[in-house]
Amino acid sequence: MDDFQPLLDYINRLVQLDENEEKKLCDLISYRKLLKGQYFLQQGDICKFSGFVVSGCTKTFFVDEDGQEHVVMFAIEDWWTSDMGSYISQKPADFNVQCLENTTLIQISYEDQQELLRQIPKLERFFRLIIERAFVSSQKRIVRNLSMSAKDRYLHFRNVYPKIEQRIPQYLIASYLGITKEFLSKIKSQLILEQ
Amino acid sequence: MDDFQPLLDYINRLVQLDENEEKKLCDLISYRKLLKGQYFLQQGDICKFSGFVVSGCTKTFFVDEDGQEHVVMFAIEDWWTSDMGSYISQKPADFNVQCLENTTLIQISYEDQQELLRQIPKLERFFRLIIERAFVSSQKRIVRNLSMSAKDRYLHFRNVYPKIEQRIPQYLIASYLGITKEFLSKIKSQLILEQ
DNA sequence: AAATGATGTTAATCTAGATTAACATTTACT
DNA sequence: AGTAAATGTTAATCTAGATTAACATCATTT
Structure with missing residues (x-):
């Protein structure tokens, strides 16, 4: 069986899942291994999966009208990666997510995440907490860019x-x-x- | 009694609260009227309240080491305002929130919000949804600033x-x-x- | 209605960071 | 090992946007 421990550890730092809940979760997530250079997501596609990086490294970037690439973020071990805008709306992504090293991720599909949120209310809290943090660091980055x-x-x-x-x-x-x-x-x- | 309908309407667009839940909520929120120029939050203070703007307009800004002011965001009717970083950590705020017009807000204290999240799991979902959106628009702003x-x-x-x-x-x-x-x-x- | 402060405009000059281009170094592939 | 591709550096020139400063307009108060 795949080893989902890194994600379980990460989640259990914020909420306490019981054995049953951990099992439900593990049934609906999957492992994915990507080689350096491979794409986890491509601009224009719908972001079906949110990924938790177990090892390796990704960059999130987009190509503007002039063909210029802009890096939006990186993700290493214990970070999440996706195009959140596309993921929550299930509309075409603005961003690419590409591996800068051979990378292993634990991924959750949008539908399965919705199902998990219904079955495990604690995860509602978990995702609220991590998105709050992501929002705060995004705001702080805006501030740094301005000042x-x-x-x-x-x-x-x-x-x-x-x-x-x-x-x-x-x-x-x-x-x-x-x-x-x-x-x-x-x-x-x-x-x-x-x- | 105060009129909390604007906030109830806003919440009910994302989750359906029953009468009992609405009551609990209304017990723990309060109205606040501020005049043009008054501060809802000052840099360095701990952000005790999250505010939902019923009427009027606020600016969120900070003063950097050189004494320069930088506007981080505005908020008008149906928008939320606070220093999220300070609110979720209950540490000193980076930002000021000041009224640009006479402004009425519905405010929730940090402690009461924690209590509400315990009592009304639907609100866990509600806040997750609005923060997801806030995060996405924050990311998009970074992208605009970069490109x-x-x-x-x-x-x-x-x-x-x-x-x-x-x-x-x-x-x-x-x-x-x-x-x-x-x-x-x-x-x-x-x-x-x-x- | 005069005065004060807040807001907005224009123009000259300056600078942080972009662009271009040539070259150096490192990495990966055959 | 040798070659190509990817990455990094340096320097000259250029430009988007900052700074400074002088002035214009509008709103508020007395």
Whole structure:
């Protein structure tokens, strides 16, 4: 049988599922292994699954009208990934989710999640709690984008997500920060001169 | 007795409360009237209340280390306002919420909301649904800030929130968009020349 | 009606970050 | 090992938007 323990541990940090509830949950989730470069979701498709990263790393990005790619977020172990807008509305996704490393996910389909929410009211609470947190960090990112220079945003990123920074190419971090790779390179050489 | 109908209507669009549940809810919420200029929440205080705007208009903003004000969001009729980060953690708020007009709100205290969530599981679902939506629009705003010019962000704002634009001084809209009032003025005169 | 403060405009100058392009280095594939 | 592709750097030039400052308009109070 597949090992869903990482997700169960994660959930049990916020709500306590009994054995029966854990069983129901495990019946409706599934394992998925993807290779580096493979897509978990493509822009324009309907986001059928929400994914919990067990190992590996994904980037969420979109391509604008000018063909430019913009990284929206990364996800590593113990993070969720999906296009929430598409997932909750079951309309075409704005975003791609692609693996930056070989990645294993635990996925839940939209329909099964609805079923689980009906059967296990505790999960209603669980998902409320994690989305509250996601919303707060999204707001904080807006605030940083409004009030901080590119250099300070980079320093913040480096402090808060040191694990992510080490695993990911610079040009993707630049995109996440809303700057070009050339400018990030300039910032880094400035920082080296400073210290 | 106070009139909580606007909030009940809003909730009943997403979940169906029975009479008993509505009663419990109404016992734990309260009305609050604030004058133009008054604060619903001040930066540094703990956000004790989440507010549902019945009439009027608020701005959420923060003052950065340089003393610069940044508008994070507005709220008009049927919108929620609070500092969610402070509210869910009961730690000091990053934001101020100030009334731009005389404003009436329905407010719920953090403790009472926890009590309501225990007593009325449907509300767990209700809050999950509205926070999901808030999260999605927050993500979309990040995307716009990453990929659109100031002019396009302004045009988007004007299309999506025409009611807000008419009620609010330009310099606050500029701040919300992440630009200076002078540059917004320039954008507007350009737009007039174009059409 | 005058005065004060809040809001909005215009224009000159400045700068953070973009663009372009050439080159260096690392990684992965045959 | 050798080659191609992916990633990273540097420097010159350019531009979206900031800053400064002077002035215009509108609203509120006395």
